[in-house]
Amino acid sequence: MKTKIQSLFIGLTILAGVHQTNAQVTNMGIAPAPGGQSILYWPVSGTNYVLQTTTNLAAPNWVTASNAVTVNAATVTNSAPSGFFRLLATTNTTAGMVLIPAGSFTMGNYLFYNTAANDPDLTDANPTDVYVSAFYMDVNLVSCGQWTNVCAYAASHGYNFVNAGAGKNSAANQPVQTVDWYDCVKWSNARSLQAGLTPVYYTDAGFTQVFTNGDNGTTVYQNMANNGYRLPTEAEWEKAARGGLAGNRFPWGNSISESQANYDGDNFYSYDLGPNGYNTTYATGGYPYTSPVGSFAPNGYGLNDMAGNVFAWCWDWYGTPYGQPTTNNPTGAGPGSGYRVLRGGSWSSYAYSARCACRGGTVPSYAYYDVGFRCVRGL
Secondary structure (H helix, E strand, O other): OOOHHHHHHHHHHHHHOOOOOOEEEEEEOOOOOOOOEEEEEEEOOOOOEEEEEEOOOOOOOOEEOOOOOOOOOEEEOOOOHHHOOOOOOOOOOOOOEEEEOOEEEEEOOHHHHOHHHOOOOOOOOOOEEEEEOOEEEEOOOOEHHHHHHHHHHHHOOOOOOOOOOEOHHHOOOOEOEOOOHHHHHHHHHHHHHHOOOOOOEEOOOOOOOEOOOOOOOOOOEEOOOOOOOEOOOHHHHHHHHHOOOOOOOOOOOOOEOOOOOOOEEOOOOOOEOOOOEEOOOOOOOOOOOOOOOOOOOOOOOOOOOOOOOOEEEEEEEOOOOOOOOOOEOOOOEOOOOOOEEEEOOOOOOOHHHHOOOOOEEEOOOOOOOOEEOOOEEEO
16 A cells, blocks of 8 residues: 555656656745754646645655745655655755745835824834845844854854853843844854855955954955845845734734733833833843743744844944935945944833834944844845
């Protein structure tokens, strides 16, 4: 009697007729499920594919895949005997990340001209239409556990960090904080090398000297053509934060409560449903009152903590307005302000900072217990 997987692969041969055909297998992580998934797909027409997934190739149970992202595909041919297809191993370099699709969106204060829900305090975020290419983003803020793992690798490869980074009570699932912009950039390079990817950040315009040492005052150059990890641009961050929605203050709508994010409630703001004060679930013990990554419902792209918990560093220099020289994959203006962009709000900031369009910035050497980051990668 044929097993389910035997029937599947024989079915592939039938679809191919008498010609040899190729399938593709790829490993990927889809939040919030732990570990990787294996995706098998094959063409049934010029534009349509059959797509199935399993979480265990040793004893697979193939089911129809949904919400899947194809990365690092390895060709699988029918070189195995008896009509079977040989599954080849692939490298999983996007585990824990999700695909943010390419497209245009309106960046900034959508509500600026809406008198029913006007946010007149956002004077540096007038609506601007921008185009952003597809990219991958970490589902969660970089955790203390991730930070420590990469730092151990970096230390044996000539990297140095000015700030050691911290997580509440050193818990591995807490967001790392007290990290400055330079250390986050160096850490991203080390994460890239550890994963066998090409670093993005350099200390020369010719992209020959990988940024491994230095901090305040170091000039950093970004090569976005490389496939390594990096900080998001401000435009990428806001597109991702909105989760595919348009016209909302927050990733989920126009009001906020402590059941949706970790922030400091204040009923001064009409859109803050509170209660007042630090989030009661996490305001225990000593500072900081961070929450474990992934403690709240994700946005439409499957991203956690795009509002609250800790601010996230972006690549761009802060400009007013935006300071971006182009609306096509903008990367910010020059260092005129001396500030790098921070986005998303934190456990210690009010609801106004958690808005998708709210912008902030500080000197890149700043490191405090309300600032962390997450990484992105190009396709």
